[in-house]
Amino acid sequence: MTSHSPDIAAPPAAGLLARLASGKLAVLLVLALLVAVPPLFFPSGFYYRVGAIVWILAIATIGLNLLMGFAGQVSLGHAGFLGIGAYAVALLPSRYGIHGIAAMVIGAALSAFIAWVAGRPILRLRGHYLAVATLGFGILIAMVLTNEQWLTGGPDGMRVPRLVLFDWPVRGSDTWYWIGGGAMLIAAWLALNLVDSPTGRALRAIHDSEVAARVIGVDVARYKLAAFVISAVYASVAGSLLAFFDGHITPDAAGFLRSVELVTMVVIGGMGSVVGSVIGTLVIVVLPQTLTFLSDYKHIMVGAFIMLFMIFLRAGIVPSLAALVRRRG
């Protein structure tokens, strides 16, 4: 029962301060500080780039967490939606002259539609069967992106036209840092509102027990589908932003490894915690960058860190630390 909302649940002992810190607003404030403060210490544009990637991917992670942490459904194919969003903004502007923002919206709509159509049969499956179905689904998307070379440029990928807003070509890691950070905050705000709504409560009921939820009259299939569609839109938007930012996109963006990475980010940060999703993304993106001095030993350490995090903070970084603080406090 406590697994899904630790960062918004009030520690009883800490009193007023804790209750304030538990609100939606407080969560957003923490995230806003997380975006706003680090640039004061950034020595170079490289840090902006890493930061921008963290915020952009965090959007996808927050979306996936809505599906995994709240609705309790694991998807091993979510990078597929990331790919759809990315290739929408690569293809539509260059081939059909559609504006970048419109292409992003079309990509999100397409992802939503595909999730809605594919989600109906897929979400009837449970647990690991759902995982393998989404895995197959993601692989199919990645395969189309790799093989339909006339359209997508094939395995070497294709160029993404630069986003132009009101005659202003959007460029530079620092610009994208703030765009990514802003988009992530909006995504987090929407997610927090959703979690707090009747829909969110229904999703949590499904997470705890599908059968029990059904018995008390929750339309399980509908809510699961809703969570799937929403998370697909989140991933698609993240994919679009990433493609704009990178200026070049390859089918790796939609690959199985990317899907696994997204799931890892959700679980490491903490299922059911919006702040956790952001922290999980931060850890998985920044860890390999800080370990480059290990050269060939880098992957060993990344693997070891993932195992250690999960063994000692098994509910995820944010929920586990929150619980620890509560016990101490």
Added chain:
Amino acid sequence: MAEFLQFAFSGLTVGAVYALVALGFTLIYNASDVINFAQGEFVMLGGMATVFLSLAGVPVPLAALIAVAATTVVGLALYKLAIDPARGASAVTLIIITIGASIFLRGVASIVFDKRFHSLPHWFGDRPLTVAGASVLPQSLVVLAGALVIVVLLWAFFERTLFGKAVLATAANRVAAKLSGIDTGFVVGFSFAVSAAIGAVAGVLVTPITLTSFDVGTLLALKGFAAAMLGGMGHPVGAVVGGLVVGLLEAFGAGYISSQYKDAMAFIVILAVLFAMPNGLFGRTRIERV
């Protein structure tokens, strides 16, 4: 007809590997509910260790034995050092641990061994046999026979030994098994060891045909997982059938329809089967307790 047979042999050979990986998934899943994504790394370790031992001058059969034993130890260590300490964590947490373990093992292998491709000699030479117009490598038959022997041994173990029954009891109901005096922790550790051994044997058997390198595990885990799910998770016969079916689908897909989308055929069929039979070909509905 010759063409059909040729595709079938190709599919069965590749499928036998998937089947052994799927079997490894199944054993561990039954004992612990863990989906072990490091399963493919066991296959890699079996193959790579044999290659490097034989390069160091150890005769191949002895090298293979040592490799299987070493991989079994790695499997046990994985359980003792990473899975057991996280006892009671959610299934997803345990899955992420195994993903961490697979990254870790790949990293270690790339340093202890190297990053190149390697092969082993065929057991009975590489002159193909001709069967009704299809040419088959003797090693393919070795792989199929090896898979068969492993399946039979497992069956005998579960059906004919007391300890095997204890494993089955643990799979069926862990609490009840514990209450009736079964050391369930030992059973889970044992499952990891056996899965690792099966993976390593698969690696030894197929390396002469498929070659190996430090990162062959990822794809094998992916296909083996899909095969295990197709058959019905937790069902050993289902795992074997699932593996062979995925292998055959790929081969016939490549031969008759499109070699570019052959992997797609396998996943489309898996999706179709799961939509019709949500618990796989052999799986049973699990009743959720509220």
Added chain:
Amino acid sequence: MAGWTRRVFAGAAAAALMAFGASAAQAQIKIGAVLSVTGPASFLGDPSKKTLEIYVEQINAAGGINGQRLQLIIYDDGGDANQARTFATRLIEDDKIVAMVGGSTTGTTMAMIPLFEEARIPFISLGGAIQIIDPVRAYTFKTPHTDRMACEKIFQDLQRRRLTNIAMISGTDGFGASMHDQCVAVAPRYGVTIAHTERYGPRDSDMTPQLTNIRNRQGVQAVVNAGFGQGPAIVTRNYAQLQVPHPLYQSHGVASKQFIDLAGDAANGVRLPASALLVASMLPDSDPQKSVVVNYARTFEQKTGQPVSTFGGHAYDGLMILVEAIKKAGADPRKIRDAIEATRGFMGTAGVVNMSATDHMGLDLTAFRMLEIRNRDWTIVPEGGS
């Protein structure tokens, strides 16, 4: 808690001081490399990394360039384009390199090009496809032969053997897909018809279904395999297993002696276009390339204990072209760029390099030798008049 943070900060400060001290002690020229050392293209990136490390060490041991030490910073992108771009940003903005060698694949290279063009830092790619240098970009160069050249070399050989109808079997990775397209594009010029096409996944372990279809296809006279990694070895073994009667051509993706080790007797009779590096010891002493390739092959094999591969050779060429440019131009990235573009008559492992404002690779078809494998070893196919 407080003690813990203090220790971390103290450690970080000490590390920063050390880094500063080291750079102050001797003037250094920083060059960077983003390579696919792990991941699906690791057999490209790994020999490149080893090569760069070996030769930078040698250069520094011999006193550096113009009295300055070379500092080499290598990052591993795992074959992922997004990662490659992040590391390229790091090299440019954080490490402040003056030039870069590497980018192992076409995909990672294409993702990094805009950054180097914008930062005006020379970028010598080790990726294969022609799109890296066509159209020519001011700061982007490459050292490997293009896949189009490999196709042309193979088709020339087909013409000599009077074979016109071929089948192609190509990997679905970047290398295979790109070479496949280039072969389709230049085939008409050589009167070659590609009658049948098959594909395989980069990690596939059995290609007998595809080759069965090729064998059963009427009118096919030869087969070309566009692929790298373990794929060509498995194709070659399956080809022998099925006893396909036509000549088999591999590509320059078969880059080392290891292919013969893996494919075994099945490789006998296979032909492929390759750089002189593979047949270093067989070149006549009169060959102007001989000393370069023999030296590189000996150094690499001694230091690593692994057979030399042309992918490592590309890194050698890139590094040496860069070193020559730095010798002439100093450590200013723009002047280095001009010096690289002015490279003429540079003898590398891939052949003679003559760069120009319109050609940022500078190799021609003579850089390729047509090889045939006999008795588990390379032989050079005599090319008569052409």
